[in-house]
Amino acid sequence: MILILLGPPGAGKGTQAKRLAEERGLVQLSTGDMLRAAAAAGSELGRKAKVTMERGDLVSDDIIIAMIGERMEQPDCRKGAILDGFPRSLAQAEALDAMLAATGRGVDRVVEIKVDDEALVTRIAGRLTCAKCGSGYHDTFRRTKVEGVCDSCGGREFTRRADDIEATVRARLKVYNTQTAPLLPYYRQRGKLATVDGMGPMAAVEADIRAAVDGGKG
Numbered sequence: 697m698i699l700i701l702l703g704p705p706g707a708g709k710g711t712q713a714k715r716l717a718e719e720r721g722l723v724q725l726s727t728g729d730m731l732r733a734a735a736a737a738g739s740e741l742g743r744k745a746k747v748t749m750e751r752g753d754l755v756s757d758d759i760i761i762a763m764i765g766e767r768m769e770q771p772d773c774r775k776g777a778i779l780d781g782f783p784r785s786l787a788q789a790e791a792l793d794a795m796l797a798a799t800g801r802g803v804d805r806v807v808e809i810k811v812d813d814e815a816l817v818t819r820i821a822g823r824l825t826c827a828k829c830g831s832g833y834h835d836t837f838r839r840t841k842v843e844g845v846c847d848s849c850g851g852r853e854f855t856r857r858a859d860d861i862e863a864t865v866r867a868r869l870k871v872y873n874t875q876t877a878p879l880l881p882y883y884r885q886r887g888k889l890a891t892v893d894g895m896g897p898m899a900a901v902e903a904d905i906r907a908a909v910d911g912g913k914g
């Protein structure tokens with residue numbers, strides 16, 4: 697089974713893909729994770745991708761298609777995969793269809809996790825982490841009890857992810873709306889698309905995704 701989770705950054709694709717993959721015994725493939733691993737390893741691809749990622753732009757289709765193509769040929773993908781963060785452009789969707797057709801397969805289901813843009817900016821841009829113990833906080837939703845002091849360890853230094861700053865989040869959302877959103881009609885026309893509301897509690901979103909995967913077209 698080939699499943700695609702589609703949605704803007706911060707919609708919860710990664711978390712939901714992980715849960716579904718564990719439940720169904722499928723492999724979770726996240727192109728974002730693969731690129732971050734390449735960047736951490738310092739490979740040439742990783743170094744180039746890092747700059748693009750920090751701007752909030754998309755890495756080129758050629759690089760992404762080659763990277764995922766190689767990964768999907770591995771034996772652990774034979775049973776199927778949950779794709780999270782790929783495809784992100786029409787060229788990538790077409791390449792995926794061709795890749796799967798070559799082995800007599802196809803995309804089974806595409807689930808769109810729909811979330812309001814402004815809520816995403818608040819959600820992502822407010823995230824911060826204690827530099828000492830890694831506890832996660834949020835400017836609005838999970839503040840420390842004492843201003844500037846970590847509840848868990850008393851640390852006073854906090855970090856934010858490089859691509860979680862508001863300007864980059866807005867750039868990533870713009871890229872999603874212009875380059876990735878055209879995939880919605882692409883999959884709708886092919887009868888593959890289901891849409892779930894990503895604004896509710898995580899467990900409710902998870903139940904809706906499960907129902908969408910198992911039948912209802914949403």
Ligand code: AMP
Nearest residue numbers: 727728748749753754755760781782784
């Ligand atoms: P993600 O973790 O999925 O939000 O991806 C983080 C960043 O990696 C994105 O903002 C892009 O710069 C890059 N990226 C991940 N997947 C793709 C893809 N399928 N096509 C192009 N760029 C990607």
